[in-house]
Amino acid sequence: GAGVSQSPSNKVTEKGKDVELRCDPISGHTALYWYRQSLGQGLEFLIYFQGNSAPDKSGLPSDRFSAERTGGSVSTLTIQRTQQEDSAVYLCASSLARGGGEETQYFGPGTRLLVL
Amino acid sequence: AQSVTQLDSQVPVFEEAPVELRCNYSSSVSVYLFWYVQYPNQGLQLLLKYLSGSTLVKGINGFEAEFNKSQTSFHLRKPSVHISDTAEYFCAVGAPGGATNKLIFGTGTLLAVQP
Numbered sequence: 124g125a126g127v128s129q130s131p132s133n134k135v136t137e138k139g140k141d142v143e144l145r146c147d148p149i150s151g152h153t154a155l156y157w158y159r160q161s162l163g164q165g166l167e168f169l170i171y172f173q174g175n176s177a178p179d180k181s182g183l184p185s186d187r188f189s190a191e192r193t194g195g196s197v198s199t200l201t202i203q204r205t206q207q208e209d210s211a212v213y214l215c216a217s218s219l220a221r222g223g224g225e226e227t228q229y230f231g232p233g234t235r236l237l238v239l
Numbered sequence: 240a241q242s243v244t245q246l247d248s249q250v251p252v253f254e255e256a257p258v259e260l261r262c263n264y265s266s267s268v269s270v271y272l273f274w275y276v277q278y279p280n281q282g283l284q285l286l287l288k289y290l291s292g293s294t295l296v297k298g299i300n301g302f303e304a305e306f307n308k309s310q311t312s313f314h315l316r317k318p319s320v321h322i323s324d325t326a327e328y329f330c331a332v333g334a335p336g337g338a339t340n341k342l343i344f345g346t347g348t349l350l351a352v353q354p
Contacts, residue, residue: 127282154340166329166344179339214282224333224340225271225290230282 125149127231129215135237136205144200144234146215154220155198156228157182157190161211169213172198173220205238212236241266241332245345253353254322260315260348262304262330271333272313273342274304278326286328289313300324325352 128147136142148155157169168182172192183189187206192198202209212235216228242265252258264270271290275283287298294306304315313330327349331342 156341158344165346166331168341168343171339171341179341181339182341216283218340220340224335225288226340227285227288228340228342230275230284232280232282 127215127217127229129213129231129234131234132232133235133237135239137239138207139204141201141203142205142236144202144213144236146198146200146217146231148196148198148215148217149229150196152217152219152229153195154218154226154228155192156216156218157198157200158214158216159211160214160233164211166214169200202236205236207238210236210238241268241270241334241343243330243332243343243345245330245348247348248346249349249351251351251353252320255319257318258316258320258324258350260328260330260350262313262315262345264311264313264330264332266311266332266334268334271335272304272306273331273333274298274302274313274315275329275331275344276300276326277329277347283329286315320350320352322352322354324350326350 130145155172171179187203190200212233214233216230218226218228244263273288274286287296289306297303327347330345
C-alpha cells in the first residue's frame with residue numbers, strides 16, 4: 124500500500140516568508156508525528172497528533188511554528204516569518220497508535236526546506 | 240527524560256567485514272529501543288526494535304541488536320556488511336505508557352562500506 128507522502132519535496136524561500144509543509148499519513152494510521160532533521164542537531168521531535176488533537180507539542184521550537192491535522196488524516200506544518208536557522212529536512216511519520224509507544228513509526232521522504 | 244548517545248558519527252568498514260554501531264541510552268523508566276536506517280535522500284526505515292523479552296533482537300537485512308540493561312546499551316551488529324548497507328543509522332528510545340509516542344533519537348552514525 125501507499126506509504127507516508129510529503130509535499131513539496133523541496134522548498135526554497137526567502138527569510139521572513141511563511142511556508143506550509145504537507146503530510147499524508149498511511150491510511151488508517153491515527154497517530155502522526157513531525158520531526159526536524161538538521162545538521163548538528165540530529166533528529167528532533169516537533170509535535171505528535173492523535174487523531175486531530177495534539178497531546179504533545181513540546182518540540183515546537185517557537186511560536187512561529189504551528190501544525191494542524193484535519194479529518195484525522197492530512198497534516199500541515201506552518202512556519203511563519205521563516206529564519207535561516209529553520210533550514211532543515213522536515214520529516215513526517217505515522218503509526219497505528221494502539222498506545223504504549225511500542226509501535227513502528229513509518230516515515231515519509233521529508234521536505235527539504237532552505238531559507239535564504 | 241530520556242536521551243540517546245551514539246558515540247561514533249562515522250564508521251568506515253570494508254565490505255564483508257563485521258560491524259558494530261554503538262548506542263547508549265539514559266532513562267529513569269523502562270524504555271523501548273529502536274534502530275532506524277536512512278538511505279540517501281530517503282525517509283527512515285525501521286531495522287529492528289526491542290520491547291521486552293529476549294535481549295537479542297533480529298531485524299531486517301541481517302542486522303541484530305542486543306539490549307543490555309546494566310550497561311544501558313543497545314548496540315547494532317552485522318557479521319558481514321555489503322556496499323548497499325552504506326547509510327545513516329539512528330538509535331531511538333521511546334517510553335511506554337506515556338502521553339506521547341514520540342521517539343528521542345541519537346545523532347546518527349554514518350556507516351560507510353568500502354569495497
